[in-house]
Amino acid sequence: MRISFTKMHGCGNDYIYLDCRQTGLPEHVADWSVKLSRRHFSVGADGIICICPPSTPGADATMRMFNADGSEGKMCGNGVRCVAEFLYTHGAEKDSLEIDTLAGRKTLRRLGEGQWQAEMGCFSAMAADLPAVGVGEGPLVHMTVEAAGRSWDAAGVSMGNPHCVVEWPDENLPTGMDLAAIGPDFEKNKLFPEGVNTEFIYVRDATHLKMRVWERGSGETMACGTGACASVSAMVLRGVCPRDVPVEVELLGGKLNITVRSDDHVLLSGPAETAFTGEVEVD
Numbered sequence: 001m002r003i004s005f006t007k008m009h010g011c012g013n014d015y016i017y018l019d020c021r022q023t024g025l026p027e028h029v030a031d032w033s034v035k036l037s038r039r040h041f042s043v044g045a046d047g048i049i050c051i052c053p054p055s056t057p058g059a060d061a062t063m064r065m066f067n068a069d070g071s072e073g074k075m076c077g078n079g080v081r082c083v084a085e086f087l088y089t090h091g092a093e094k095d096s097l098e099i100d101t102l103a104g105r106k107t108l109r110r111l112g113e114g115q116w117q118a119e120m121g122c123f124s125a126m127a128a129d130l131p132a133v134g135v136g137e138g139p140l141v142h143m144t145v146e147a148a149g150r151s152w153d154a155a156g157v158s159m160g161n162p163h164c165v166v167e168w169p170d171e172n173l174p175t176g177m178d179l180a181a182i183g184p185d186f187e188k189n190k191l192f193p194e195g196v197n198t199e200f201i202y203v204r205d206a207t208h209l210k211m212r213v214w215e216r217g218s219g220e221t222m223a224c225g226t227g228a229c230a231s232v233s234a235m236v237l238r239g240v241c242p243r244d245v246p247v248e249v250e251l252l253g254g255k256l257n258i259t260v261r262s263d264d265h266v267l268l269s270g271p272a273e274t275a276f277t278g279e280v281e282v283d
């Protein structure tokens with residue numbers, strides 16, 4: 001069978017987008033994600049995102065996201081902005097869109113050409129929400145994670161999906177560490193029964209962070225929207241970043257802006273771009 005797709009990305013966090021508004025979620029999408037995400041051998045991506053019919057009255061669509069290993073994530077910050085851009089460029093043409101996700105409904109506002117702001121809902125640092133075990137109830141502002149042969153001081157934050165945030169002292173963050181050696185030990189750590197996305201951040205100052213991410217199910221990616229939200233939320237809890245002020249997060253693939261409001265709601269702003277469209281054979 002041949003399927004049509006649109007390749008989109010937010011700061012280089014790239015997914016294969018399938019328009020499933022008429023058909024619903026494809027039965028074999030998890031297998032397709034494994035096959036089509038392989039770089040050099042197929043389309044190449046961090047996973048597949050399906051744009052499905054709305055799940056709640058008044059919503060414009062539902063986002064379902066699958067990592068490169070076929071596992072399903074509940075939320076994707078870069079993905080939800082790209083879904084909004086897809087809907088906008090495929091007939092919706094509304095500056096405000098409502099998108100259902102497995103982590104609840106999100107409101108997307110168009111800021112300009114290829115730029116969207118996502119209302120991500122509230123962050124939570126409670127252990128039950130990640131989930132995390134053996135670390136107390138939370139808030140997980142400081143917890144010790146044993147990984148890669150050492151103890152790490154980490155923060156735990158849920159953005160609808162689980163994140164572990166580690167401050168890194170070296171400003172050469174993008175070149176100074178072997179993430180592929182460290183990341184899997186966090187991802188599969190016994191503290192996180194459903195796995196975890198891990199962000200390593202360097203605090204340049206109170207409103208500028210630098211970040212690299214190891215994503216559950218996809219490995220290192222160029223950017224992670226929920227990861228950037230989790231990192232700023234963790235730094236707010238640690239008293240490093242302010243509330244109600246945009247914080248710029250610099251990632252390998254570009255910059256995202258995050259505002260953590262006084263009521264714990266998180267706003268994520270950044271680009272959503274189409275790279276190319278195509279057709280590909282699937283089993």
Ligand SMILES: N[C@@H](CCC[C@H](N)C(=O)O)C(=O)O
Binds near residue numbers: 075076217218
């Ligand atoms: N890249 C995404 C997050 C993707 C989901 C994650 N790998 C998971 O399994 O939770 C983002 O931009 O937020």
